[in-house]
Amino acid sequence: MLTHTEAIVLNYTKYSDSSLIAHTLTSHYGRQSLMVHGIGKSKQNRLGFFQPLFLLDIHLYFKPGQIQKIKEFKLLIPLQELSQNVYKNTIALFLSEVLYRCVKEEFADEQLFGFVKTSILILDEIKSGIPLFHIAFMVKLARRLGFMTDEKIQKDYFDFKEGHEIDFKPPHDFYIGKEGHNILIELLHQPYTELENLSVTLIQRNYLLDAVVLLYEHQILNFKAIKSYPVLKEVFSQ
Known part of the structure; x- marks a missing residue:
């Protein structure tokens, strides 16, 4: 069945010199693997379209449970900053792995897709609050996936388990202290465009990021180590 959908690129695997398999989040079919032929052969080399979190408009032959064959595709919206800004590019790589x-x-x-798409467009546009963006995204995503509370706490710790x-x-590592948890709640409710208004130190940022990754490791079955995690921390180490 030939159909149309929007897609968010998560990553890709080279299949041959001119083909690849793109792993995407689509608006109509959830996460899908797409077979793309003719990459790099045409005058317009479109391999760059498959950068992490790039937005595509695609026509595909959809068959449930299979790698989908693309008929045609194009950029939905050009994302200049996401590809050229090292901080935003690193965030995109990290969050694409998380997704x-x-x-x-x-x-x-479709609501989840809309949230991710809107977040990507904001990331491409914002000029401030960038060091907190990925943490805020993960907290907001966790809330949507059903494993993040939305209220501040009064006691000393929050037990993720x-x-x-x-x-x-608690006698395990899946927890966060009161101060850290309450900052996460502020990030949950704060619009991306107002993250700069929160006063969070580098030490606090690293603590919060470590805690949120622990939360995902506990809540998501077979959640493997994020390869770009050390790179992200290094880029935002100043």
Whole structure:
């Protein structure tokens, strides 16, 4: 069946000198793997269209449970900053890995797609608050996926395993302190365009990022280590 959908690139694997398999999040069909032929052969080399979090408009022959064959594709919206700004490019690589690991294949969720698409467009546009963007995105995504609370706590710790606040440090690593948890809640409710208004130090940012990654590792089945995680921390180490 020939059909049309929007797609967000998560990553790709070279299949041959002129073909690749793109792993994407689509608006109508959830996460899908797409077979793309003719890459690099035409006068317009379109391999660059498959950078992390790039937005595509595609026509494909859809068959459930298979690698989908693309008939034609084009950029939905050019994202200049996402490809040229090293900070935004690093965030895109990191978040594309996160999405690849936590979004189920062929589970269509147009609201989730809309959230991710809107977040990408804002990331491409914003000029400030960039060092907090990926943390805010992960918190907002976790809330949408159902494993992040939306209220601040009064006790000393929040136990990710049990899903509630406690007075004592739990006997495992899946927790966050009161101050860190309450900053995450602020990030959850703060618009991306106003992240600059939050006062968060480099040490706090690293602590929050580590905590959110732990949350995902606990909540998402078989959530493997994020390869770009060390690169992200290095880029934002100043």
